[in-house]
Amino acid sequence: xxxxxxxxxxxxxxxxxxKAVGIEIVLGFLASLPQPAQGLRVLDAGCGTGNYATLIxxxxxxxVCLDFSLGMLKKAKDKFEALRSQEGAFVQADxxxxxxxxxxxxxxxxxxxxxxxxEPGTDFKNQRSFFKHAxxxxxxxxxxxxxxxxxxxxRDGVWWGDLIKPAVERMTxxxxxxxxxxxxxxxxxxxxxxxxxxxxxxIQQVGYFDEDALHRKEFRDGDxxxxxxxxxxxxxxxxxIDRMRADGQLGAYIxxxxxxxxxxxxxxxxxxxKTREISS
Ligand SMILES: C[S@@+](CC[C@H](N)C(=O)[O-])C[C@H]1O[C@@H](n2cnc3c(N)ncnc32)[C@H](O)[C@@H]1O
Numbered sequence: 001x002x003x004x005x006x007x008x009x010x011x012x013x014x015x016x017x018x019k020a021v022g023i024e025i026v027l028g029f030l031a032s033l034p035q036p037a038q039g040l041r042v043l044d045a046g047c048g049t050g051n052y053a054t055l056i057x058x059x060x061x062x063x064v065c066l067d068f069s070l071g072m073l074k075k076a077k078d079k080f081e082a083l084r085s086q087e088g089a090f091v092q093a094d095x096x097x098x099x100x101x102x103x104x105x106x107x108x109x110x111x112x113x114x115x116x117x118x119e120p121g122t123d124f125k126n127q128r129s130f131f132k133h134a135x136x137x138x139x140x141x142x143x144x145x146x147x148x149x150x151x152x153x154x155r156d157g158v159w160w161g162d163l164i165k166p167a168v169e170r171m172t173x174x175x176x177x178x179x180x181x182x183x184x185x186x187x188x189x190x191x192x193x194x195x196x197x198x199x200x201x202x203i204q205q206v207g208y209f210d211e212d213a214l215h216r217k218e219f220r221d222g223d224x225x226x227x228x229x230x231x232x233x234x235x236x237x238x239x240x241i242d243r244m245r246a247d248g249q250l251g252a253y254i255x256x257x258x259x260x261x262x263x264x265x266x267x268x269x270x271x272x273x274k275t276r277e278i279s280s
Pocket of ligand 1 (some may be wrong): 018047048
């Protein structure tokens with residue numbers, strides 16, 4: 001479970017700013033697998049409110065949604081019910097110990113959840129466990145599709161990155177570098193085959209360019225960085241924004257920061273194939 005974000009309470013606001021960004025990558029990859037779409041079994045690990053799973057399910061009906069937070073999982077369930085979908089399966093569990101039999105899934109999808117499972121300085125032991133379990137539960141040749149944020153994107157992928165430096169520093173220890181992710185995946189029996197960075201997509205599309213975005217808790221609830229800021233640090237950030245706005249400089253600041261985002265993007269997908277079984 002996430003140690004720094006209370007997702008049961010965040011679940012109330014999460015969908016106000018978050019959508020299934022990059023879903024075209026997930027769907028495109030799943031569609032390229034040789035198995036027929038109707039039979040493909042997909043696990044969405046850390047599914048949250050089901051934004052990805054509901055879209056996956058339209059094309060690949062046999063999707064299993066797993067999350068630790070009952071609040072997030074309930075939102076996902078409600079969405080499936082609203083779509084009158086009978087197919088979704090919902091599991092409350094810790095993704096570091098997947099409660100499924102061996103060799104049942106064709107693909108395991110994990111969007112923006114890996115950084116919640118480890119504490120800094122632990123050499124990502126929980127991510128290692130997750131990928132070991134993913135290896136066990138995948139069929140031979142199965143794939144993991146990972147949506148994460150690179151260290152560079154943590155710093156410069158959002159216009160406020162420089163204004164919340166203490167949180168970015170704390171967050172960086174929770175995200176693997178690309179090299180570390182590669183090492184962890186190899187040790188768990190995977191090989192990265194694709195890395196895709198959609199530079200035009202913004203994670204919190206709704207309200208992202210609003211000058212008062214960070215003043216709204218509803219907006220901040222869509223980005224777990226803000227859970228890592230102390231109250232005085234948040235206050236300081238908001239005051240700096242207020243000063244720039246009063247000086248008429250905020251618009252130019254956002255535009256200048258956004259040029260970096262346009263070059264490096266806000267998130268990255270890694271696709272890795274299971275190349276061997278590993279002993280658990
Ligand atoms: C940033 S949200 C991402 C949700 C969804 N995948 C999306 O992209 O919209 C992170 C999710 O990971 C879940 N999570 C955190 N730690 C977990 C764990 N150990 N096992 C299962 N889910 C976990 C949280 O409850 C939350 O729903």
